Amino acid sequence: MTAHLDGEIRDGRHHMQVRVYYEDTDFSGIVYHANYLRYMERGRTNHLRLMGAEQQVLFEQTETDGAGFAFVVRSMHLDFLKPARMDDVLDVVTWPVAVKGASIMLAQEVRRGDDVLVKAEVRVAFISGGRAQPIPKSIRQLMKADLVS
Numbered sequence: 001m002t003a004h005l006d007g008e009i010r011d012g013r014h015h016m017q018v019r020v021y022y023e024d025t026d027f028s029g030i031v032y033h034a035n036y037l038r039y040m041e042r043g044r045t046n047h048l049r050l051m052g053a054e055q056q057v058l059f060e061q062t063e064t065d066g067a068g069f070a071f072v073v074r075s076m077h078l079d080f081l082k083p084a085r086m087d088d089v090l091d092v093v094t095w096p097v098a099v100k101g102a103s104i105m106l107a108q109e110v111r112r113g114d115d116v117l118v119k120a121e122v123r124v125a126f127i128s129g130g131r132a133q134p135i136p137k138s139i140r141q142l143m144k145a146d147l148v149s
Helices: 033-051 055-065 137-145
Strands: 008-010 013-019 070-080 089-099 103-112 115-128
Touching (some): 008 033, 033 070, 033 115, 033 137, 089 137
Antiparallel strands (some): 013 089, 089 103, 103 115
């Protein structure tokens, strides 16, 4: 069972814990900035998985019949507010902000307890055949059901 690995959805927000390991830190002992991108990618992927939209299945559909979709990051804005350190347990929180024709705007935060360490706004586009395509109705409905203000 991998449910605990994928995190959980509470109050319309996906929460996933990650522990900071030595390999995640730079020479000064704080998390190297690029590793926050990895944590947030895992958060987005697991959020979709828990909603029933697994990226691997969509990718395989694209390869076999050309009718599948893939998710790509179109843009990302990050604010690094406070550092994380080795052995910290972080909460990666993800939630949809806006669902449009071919993209979804997600908000993400990396937290340590009550402290917000990193904030991000991520626009994810849906593509098929190398071009942006309308989001499938089933996924659009799932995401709109979870919109949090």
